[in-house]
Amino acid sequence: MPFRRWWSRFVAHLNELTLSEARDALRKKQFTSLEITMACLEAIDAAADLNAFVHNTAELAVERARAADKRLSRNETPSMCGLPIGIKDLYCTQGVATQAASRILQGFKPEYESTVTKKLRDVGAVMLGKLNMDEFAMGSSNETSCYGNAINPWRRATDDSPLTPGGSSGGSASAVAADLCLAATGTDTGGSIRQPASLTGITGIKPTYGRCSRWGIIAFASSLDQAGPMTKSVRDAAIMLEAMSGYDPKDSTSANCSVPNFEAALTGHIRGKTIGIPREYKVEGLADDIESLWKQGQDMLKGAGAKIVDISLPHTRYALPVYYVIAPAEASSNLARYDGIRYGHRARLSAGDGIVDLYEKTRAEGFGPEVKRRIMIGTYVLSSGFYEAHYNHARKVRSLIQRDFTDVFAQGVDAILTPATPSAAFDLGELSNTDPVEMYLNDIFTVTVNLAGLPGISIPAGLNRQSLPLGLQLIGQPWEEGELLNIAYTLEKSIDYREKPTKWW
C-alpha cells in the first residue's frame, strides 16, 4: 500500500490540520497539496449554511495546488508551500471578484494583487476563495454584508439559534473554526480580527501598525487598518504573520524594518517577564465566566514564571468615542472614491439626470445603512466649525491613549493581558436592530490597541456556561510581535484548549 494512502487512514480529514502540521507533512511527502486542497474544497461545498466563502475559486486553487506540488517535488519549501487558505473579501485579488461585501463594488475584478496576498502566493499558499465580512469592514457581527450574514459554527448547548461569528472578519473566523481552510487573512481596524477570533474559538493577531502593507487592501480607516492572520494555533499565527509582513514602498506607512523569524521566537520560556493587568478593563457587568477565565490566565502566566502586576490605562473609557470620530472621518474620505464612474455599481439614471444625480443615486443604492451612517458622521466631524471641536480634539485624546501604553511599557511591562470581548457570540439580529452604539461596545477591549498602533493577539481561553468559546487578549510592545507570540504560545500550552464546534451544517 502506498504510504500516502496508508497515512490518509489516520488523517481522514486533511482540512482539520493546522498550518504547521500540514506544512511538515507536505515536506515529508505524506500527502500532496492537491489532496489537502481538495479536502478543503469539499468542506467548503458542504458548508453553504455558514455562508463563510462568498466567491469560490476552486479552479484557481487546484492550479495553485498543482504548482505547489511541483515546487515540493523539487524540494523547494517556501514557508507556506501548498497550504490552502481563505482570503477576506477586502483584499484585492487579481482577476477574482473583490467587493468588500458591498453592492457598490458589484462585479469588480481587480487588475492587480494586494501586497499581502501576493506575498502569500509567492510563498506557495493556495487561495481557496474570498470570505464574507461586514461591508467595508464596518461592523462587529458580519450583519452589514451584502452577501448576507456569515454564521458561527458554534451553537449554544441549549438551543439552535444561529449566532454571529463576530466581525468584521466574520467569514474568515467561521471558515477557520469550521475547518473549511487551514487559516485565513483578516483585517483589524478596531478589533475585526481579535473579536471574531474570540467568538469562534480561534487565534487572531493584529500586528503593529506598519508591519503589513496596506497596499491593495480596500481602505476603511487608514491610520488604524492592519492586516493579520486568523489561525488554529499560535504557531500558525507566527508562520503566517511572517509571510504577510514586510516593507512595501507602495504603502507610505509601511515600516522599513526587518521581519524577525516569529516561529523561532516560540520558546515557551517567559520566566521573568512582566504582565500587566489593567484595572480599567474590569468593566461593570463583565460576565463571571469571562472574569474567571481572565483570572485563570493570570495564574497560568504566573505559573510559567511571569510576574503579574496591576496597571492603569486611565484613558481607556475614551477609546471607543475617539474611534467613532477618527474611523468615520477617515472612512468618509476613503469612500469618496466610489462614485459610479471608474468601477463598480452605477445607478440607472432618469431622463435629465446630471452628474450629481449619478453620484447621489449610485452611492444611495451602493452603500448599506451602516456605511452611509459612518460616511455622514465622518463628514460632519470634519466639516468647518466642528473640525477643531470634534476631529482634532479626538486626535489629542488618541495621543493620551497611546501615552497610557507608553507609560506602562516604560515601567517595565512586557505585555498586557485582558479579555478579548465583553461577551460570547450573540444571536444574529440581537444588536443590529438596536441603537448603533450598542454594537460598537463589542470592541471595548480591542479598540485601544488600534488607536495606539500596538500588536494584539486573541487566543481561545475556554468555553462559557453555554458552551461557547471565549478569548483572552494579549497586547504587546510595538514591533515585539515575536515576544507577544511567545507569551501567547506559553499561555496556549497551559490552557490546552481543544474544543471544536459540533458539526451541524
Add this chain to the structure above:
Amino acid sequence: MSIDVHIARNVAKLVRIRVEDEDLADLVSEFNAILGFIEQLSEVDVTDVEPMVSVTPMDMTLRDDAVIDGGQQQNVLSNAPDVREGFYAVPKVVE
C-alpha cells in the same frame, strides 16, 4: 450636541448620498445617538497635548521622480460601468 433635519439634509448633500425626506428623521435620531456617545470626549483635558498624526514616528520618503508604470489603458478601464472609445462615459457635465 445634536443635529436637526436641516443639518442632516446638508450632510447628505455633502457626501453625495441621496436621502429621501421621509428617511431624514431616522437619520437624525441615529446621528444624535452617536454624537451623544462622542460627547463624553469633551470632559478630557487636552491642554498641551498634540493631536496624533501617526502612531509611529515616520519620515515620509520620496520616490524618484520617474515614470515607473503606464500604458495600461485597457486594465484601467476594464472595470468601468460605461466606456466609450477608450474613455469613461458620464452624463453631460457642462451645458
